[in-house]
Amino acid sequence: MKARVYVMLKSGVLDPQGEAIRHALGTLGFDxxxxxxxxKVIDLDLADGTxxxxIDEMCEKLLxxxxxxxYRVELL
Structure with a gap:
C-alpha cells in the first residue's frame, strides 16, 4: 500500500520560503x-492492509x- 501526504502551511501563516521563491521568479522575469x-510531499510505503x-496518526504526531x-492524504 502506498500513500502520499501533502503538507502545507495554513493560510494566514507567513511563508518566507514561498516569498523568496516568488521574488526569485520575478527576478527571472516571471512577473x-x-x-x-x-x-512538502511525503511518500509512504506501508504494509498491505494498513x-x-x-496515516492520520503519523501526520498528527510527526509529519x-x-x-x-x-495536511492531505492520498492513497495511491
Missing part, C-alpha cells in the same frame, strides 16, 4: 506570479505541525 506557497487512520500546517 505574473503574485504569490507562492510552498510545502488502516488509513494510522505535520498541525498548529501551523495542514
Amino acid at each position: 505574473e506570479v503574485d504569490g507562492v506557497r510552498q510545502g 488502516d488509513p487512520a494510522r 505535520a505541525n498541525t498548529v501551523i500546517e495542514s
Whole structure:
C-alpha cells in the first residue's frame, strides 16, 4: 500500500520560503506570479492492509505541525 501526504502551511501563516521563491521568479522575469506557497510531499510505503487512520496518526504526531500546517492524504 502506498500513500502520499501533502503538507502545507495554513493560510494566514507567513511563508518566507514561498516569498523568496516568488521574488526569485520575478527576478527571472516571471512577473505574473503574485504569490507562492510552498510545502512538502511525503511518500509512504506501508504494509498491505494498513488502516488509513494510522496515516492520520503519523501526520498528527510527526509529519505535520498541525498548529501551523495542514495536511492531505492520498492513497495511491
